Amino acid sequence: MSRLDTQPTPAAATGLVCERMSARYGSLTVCNGISFSIAPGELLALIGPNGAGKTSLVGALNGTVNGSGEVTLDGRRIDALPSWRRVGIGLTTVPDGRGLFPSLTVSDNLRLGALLTEKSRRDEALTGALDLFPFLKARWGDAAGALSGGQQQMLAIAKCLASSPRVLMLDEPTQGLAPIIVDELAEVLRTLCKRGLPILLVEQNHHLVETVADRFIVLVGGKVVLEGGQADLADRDRIANLYLQRSAAAIH
Numbered sequence: 001m002s003r004l005d006t007q008p009t010p011a012a013a014t015g016l017v018c019e020r021m022s023a024r025y026g027s028l029t030v031c032n033g034i035s036f037s038i039a040p041g042e043l044l045a046l047i048g049p050n051g052a053g054k055t056s057l058v059g060a061l062n063g064t065v066n067g068s069g070e071v072t073l074d075g076r077r078i079d080a081l082p083s084w085r086r087v088g089i090g091l092t093t094v095p096d097g098r099g100l101f102p103s104l105t106v107s108d109n110l111r112l113g114a115l116l117t118e119k120s121r122r123d124e125a126l127t128g129a130l131d132l133f134p135f136l137k138a139r140w141g142d143a144a145g146a147l148s149g150g151q152q153q154m155l156a157i158a159k160c161l162a163s164s165p166r167v168l169m170l171d172e173p174t175q176g177l178a179p180i181i182v183d184e185l186a187e188v189l190r191t192l193c194k195r196g197l198p199i200l201l202v203e204q205n206h207h208l209v210e211t212v213a214d215r216f217i218v219l220v221g222g223k224v225v226l227e228g229g230q231a232d233l234a235d236r237d238r239i240a241n242l243y244l245q246r247s248a249a250a251i252h
């Protein structure tokens with residue numbers, strides 16, 4: 001594994017810390033030995049080619065995919081907890097495919113997210129989520145499935161925010177989105193970082209990663225092969241070569 005920056009990964013007492021993570025399906029281990037931390041207000045991008053194990057790693061972190069390793073959220077070990085308890089503690093995921101209920105209204109989707117917030121703070125959490133996405137107020141009674149792709153992605157993020165997250169993980173949120181919506185998404189992610197949320201962004205859109213990431217790790221074949229800081233993202237050739245090596249390995 002290569003390090004491009006000279007700074008050690010900060011050991012975050014708060015935020016998300018994961019150590020020696022693996023993910024597996026039955027006897028097949030698809031990623032292994034992955035460690036990183038994300039401090040409050042920091043955005044870590046997880047990049048890598050198709051099949052690298054990005055979604056599986058997110059699943060191992062949130063408990064929906066079998067795995068091993070230590071996961072600590074704001075100083076509390078959570079890896080022994082079932083998935084639903086990790087969500088309740090604040091480890092939220094905007095999954096690949098968004099995780100909305102398309103036939104339910106915008107309002108119902110948001111209220112479902114808010115169910116994870118303590119009852120006395122639900123209205124406040126909903127208001128906070130809507131402040132970031134005011135267009136949702138005008139679509140309050142519409143079915144989520146009637147929104148455009150970009151609007152659905154924003155609703156999926158708002159639904160997670162309504163649950164009062166302490167960490168946000170997003171799995172390829174730009175899939176199928178127009179460049180102008182990707183720029184809006186970048187603005188949203190910046191705002192959330194400013195509010196102090198640690199964010200793990202799984203993404204193959206290099207433009208978005210360059211715009212918002214503080215640090216990045218590259219996963220190839222289930223292992224971290226490169227990590228670096230924001231400035232290192234400009235070395236597109238080096239990162240592209242890692243992808244190409246993966247493609248070449250698949251061909252031979």
Ligand SMILES: Nc1ncnc2c1ncn2[C@@H]1O[C@H](COP(=O)(O)OP(=O)(O)OP(=O)(O)O)[C@@H](O)[C@H]1O
Pocket residue numbers: 025028030048049050051052053054055056057
């Ligand atoms: N449910 C499953 N059962 C068995 N193998 C799986 C399952 N889901 C994924 N895999 C395998 O695990 C490996 C990693 O897949 P994963 O979806 O995590 O990669 P990814 O980096 O998210 O790829 P993509 O960029 O295409 O989303 C792949 O070889 C894939 O075929």
Ligand SMILES: [Mg+2]
Pocket residue numbers: 054055056096171
């Ligand atoms: Mg994936």
